[in-house]
Amino acid sequence: MAKSGVTLSLLWNEYCEQCRLSNEIPLMYSQFCRYYRKYASTQKATMHIRRKPGEQMEVDWAGQTAQIIDRNTGEAIQASIFVAVLSCSQYAYVEAFTSQNQESWIQAHVNTYKFFGGVTRILIPDNLKTGVDKVSWYTPTINKTYHEMAEHYSTAVIPARVRKPKDEPNVEGVVGIISTWIIAALRNQQFFSLRELNEAIQDKLYEFNSKPFQKKTGSRLSLFLEEEKSALMPLPATPYELAFWKTATVQFNYHISVEKMHYSVPYEYIKHKVDVRMTRNVVEVFFNSHRIASHVRRYGKVGQYSTVVEHMPEYHRSYTTWNSERFISWANGIGPNTAIAVKAILSSHKIEQQGYKSCMGLLKLADKYSVTRVEAACKKALSYTPRPGYKSIQTILKTGQDKVTEEKDPISNTNENTATFGFTRGARYYGGNE
Numbered sequence: 001m002a003k004s005g006v007t008l009s010l011l012w013n014e015y016c017e018q019c020r021l022s023n024e025i026p027l028m029y030s031q032f033c034r035y036y037r038k039y040a041s042t043q044k045a046t047m048h049i050r051r052k053p054g055e056q057m058e059v060d061w062a063g064q065t066a067q068i069i070d071r072n073t074g075e076a077i078q079a080s081i082f083v084a085v086l087s088c089s090q091y092a093y094v095e096a097f098t099s100q101n102q103e104s105w106i107q108a109h110v111n112t113y114k115f116f117g118g119v120t121r122i123l124i125p126d127n128l129k130t131g132v133d134k135v136s137w138y139t140p141t142i143n144k145t146y147h148e149m150a151e152h153y154s155t156a157v158i159p160a161r162v163r164k165p166k167d168e169p170n171v172e173g174v175v176g177i178i179s180t181w182i183i184a185a186l187r188n189q190q191f192f193s194l195r196e197l198n199e200a201i202q203d204k205l206y207e208f209n210s211k212p213f214q215k216k217t218g219s220r221l222s223l224f225l226e227e228e229k230s231a232l233m234p235l236p237a238t239p240y241e242l243a244f245w246k247t248a249t250v251q252f253n254y255h256i257s258v259e260k261m262h263y264s265v266p267y268e269y270i271k272h273k274v275d276v277r278m279t280r281n282v283v284e285v286f287f288n289s290h291r292i293a294s295h296v297r298r299y300g301k302v303g304q305y306s307t308v309v310e311h312m313p314e315y316h317r318s319y320t321t322w323n324s325e326r327f328i329s330w331a332n333g334i335g336p337n338t339a340i341a342v343k344a345i346l347s348s349h350k351i352e353q354q355g356y357k358s359c360m361g362l363l364k365l366a367d368k369y370s371v372t373r374v375e376a377a378c379k380k381a382l383s384y385t386p387r388p389g390y391k392s393i394q395t396i397l398k399t400g401q402d403k404v405t406e407e408k409d410p411i412s413n414t415n416e417n418t419a420t421f422g423f424t425r426g427a428r429y430y431g432g433n434e
Contacts, residue, residue: 008033054231056087057120057155059109064183066096066201071192079197082108083178086120088231091224094178094205096197106149106242114239118232119153126159144245152240154233181208246276248285254311258283261298264311324352327359334366335375337382344387358390369397376402 012032019026027035062081070077079096082104086092093112097104113119125146142150142157150157182204191197209221218226248256254267258276265274265285275286278297283306285293295306324346331342342362346355366374377396381388396402 008036011036052231053088053228054086054118054120054233056122056124057084057112057116058087058124059084059112060126061100062178062183066183066186066191066197068098068191068194068197079194080104081178081183081201082112084108084112086116086224086228087124089220089223089228091116091209091220091228092178092205094182094201096194096201098194102143102145102244103242106145106240109149110239113153113235116232117229118234119155120232121155123150123155123157124159125157145243148243149240152236154236178208241279241281243277243279246278247273248276249273255305255307256285260302262303262305263293263295263298264305264307265293266311267313323356327356330363334371335378337378338362338371338375340382341378341388341393345390348387348389361390362393365394365397373397373402 009029012029015032016026026032060083062083065078065080068077068079069075077098079098080100082095082097084093093115095108095111097108109123142159146157182201185204186197186200189200191200209224210219212219246258248258250256250265250269250272252270254270255262255264256274256276258278263283263285269287269292272287274292277284277286281297283295283297284291293308293311295308298304298306327342327346328339331339342359345358345362346352349355362374365377369377374393374397377393378388380396380402381392384392
């Protein structure tokens with residue numbers, strides 16, 4: 001009957017066919033149905049399970065929602081209600097959130113553990129996407145962030161079966177009671193912030209936990225204090241900090257881009273896909289579950305770079321050790337013209353670091369052509385312009401202009417000779433007497 005398309009009529013026909021083959025007289029259809037109902041009633045028996053103190057905590061979102069009024073527009077905003085229940089004492093925690101997203105789900109658990117003052121050994125959530133990525137009774141896949149939170153609190157996540165409310169009976173029962181005792185009781189009150197709503201919920205929650213049981217002595221609060229609180233595992237030294245996971249590819253500049261910021265990883269991982277864990281303050285990079293980089297998270301202007309020198313190739317590291325003072329000191333060691341040229345290159349950019357590549361180019365020219373020729377080339381370039389660039393100095397060296405010696409102007413020489421040794425015409429040339 002649990003299989004799709006199977007009916008009692010079909011089963012009765014198959015039963016009659018088997019009886020005819022075995023020469024037996026089959027029951028009438030009405031009798032067949034009566035016997036089936038009698039059989040089915042025995043299979044629906046339930047068993048009361050005595051939960052151990054501090055063993056299980058059941059969590060879920062309530063079906064009903066509360067309302068918050070927007071102060072500016074007067075619009076009603078729906079608030080989801082998170083419910084957590086300890087299976088043994090049925091001690092409950094309730095909190096309202098404006099969303100059922102991952103951040104709210106994790107924060108609700110952190111607040112719950114703080115409220116209880118300890119942690120249960122088993123955590124039983126419903127099959128929500130914020131908790132379970134892949135539903136399976138035998139091998140469920142727990143959401144990575146949710147699993148990390150459970151590891152932080154040293155608890156095991158065992159999701160309830162799909163459409164099986166008996167796997168989490170306490171939270172299912174409390175959700176129904178909470179809907180009446182808290183949500184319905186606050187229906188006539190107006191709240192203008194989530195904080196106001198949660199303060200009212202906490203007052204009602206205390207009444208709910210302190211209310212005496214109907215069929216046994218004590219209350220949820222008294223049972224929690226007497227039996228379960230001491231059985232809870234201690235809280236970790238620090239509460240869990242919400243982390244988000246992303247996937248990124250390492251670019252050729254050995255950086256990954258996350259939230260429009262750039263973080264370095266060892267250059268050996270270029271073009272590899274890595275997992276990125278982001279908290280409010282830290283960005284961690286993992287490859288095959290091994291952490292390969294960690295950075296302080298960047299905020300503010302888009303496009304910032306966080307670079308660790310150890311992540312660079314060797315030839316890139318040498319570049320980062322240079323700064324303006326070291327470039328000028330190197331230039332002074334070569335000659336005054338080179339020093340003037342380097343200062344001109346550094347000052348010609350809005351940001352000083354933009355001139356570092358040109359200065360590094362001069363270093364390479366000195367290695368290629370010698371420091372003497374670079375000094376001569378800088379002198380030549382300064383004779384053309386007070387702010388020479390790397391390209392002009394490179395061109396002078398390539399064309400050998402730095403090797404040309406200065407000569408006297410031939411025009412000036414001619415004028416000088418003419419003045420000293422000019423032709424003199426006598427008076428006879430003009431018809432006069434000597």
